[in-house]
Amino acid sequence: MDTPLDLSYDVFAKACPSRNTLEHVTGRWGGLTLGALYEGSLRFNELRRRVDGVSEKMLSQTLQALERDGLVHREAQPTNPPRVDYELTPLGRGVAERLVGLIEFVEGRMDDVLAARQRYDETRGAR
Amino acid sequence: MDTPLDLSYDVFAKACPSRNTLEHVTGRWGGLTLGALYEGSLRFNELRRRVDGVSEKMLSQTLQALERDGLVHREAQPTNPPRVDYELTPLGRGVAERLVGLIEFVEGRMDDVLAARQRYDETRGAR
């Protein structure tokens, strides 16, 4: 393809496989998980505690999706009790960095956002 | 606070207002809408056609959330028939740029992702 810049709506088109991955990344728990792992390798229950609010099922599911996409590496040791470590792959780190860039940008402008909300809420009655 | 880098999981904490905004941005239709508007101002039904797949309700809802957060500006002309234009605010453009950066990064590595998926699926039976 020679599309110079294919940003925008159509990159999300249903047929586009990247949409799926993007959903894993930006989804409810994907971002949290990526963020937690961005600071270093973690075990399953450590992750569970750090992400806070995630259920075992959702964490497991999220981790599997991210692992399948090659963003997270899973290292299982067949010891007893079992020990499994999760860490970002280089690819995962690249994704996490961009994600964090977005997050920080929004965070840094939250006062603007809050001000905008207040204006909006005052102009119109409620909601 | 003196946290040098507060990325990661806790920026998403439930009490954190930015989590909400992030969800609007990264949500199912938020990204699409931001992407579509990234190319220029659009009317409601134009947007609806370009985003493709979005229902009136969801588009309306998405637009309201983004407007409330100060990312999108709504310009309504009291003509008949009514004409309403939506466009990104400077803040919205900043967010859209980061989002697009993330999207393009993932898109550019989709071959890696696809390869990782294949490896994953072959190693384990199915899913």
Place this chain on the structure above:
DNA sequence: CGGGATCCGGCTTGATACTG
């Protein structure tokens, strides 16, 4: 044209219980 209100089905999510 640009929405709001309502209804409703389904997928996602979260407890809980169980396994290795």
Place this chain on the structure above:
DNA sequence: CAGTATCAAGCCGGATCCCG
């Protein structure tokens, strides 16, 4: 510890109808 299986609930999102 590190998950999987099952099940019920709830919210998301779509279709439809309506209004200005």
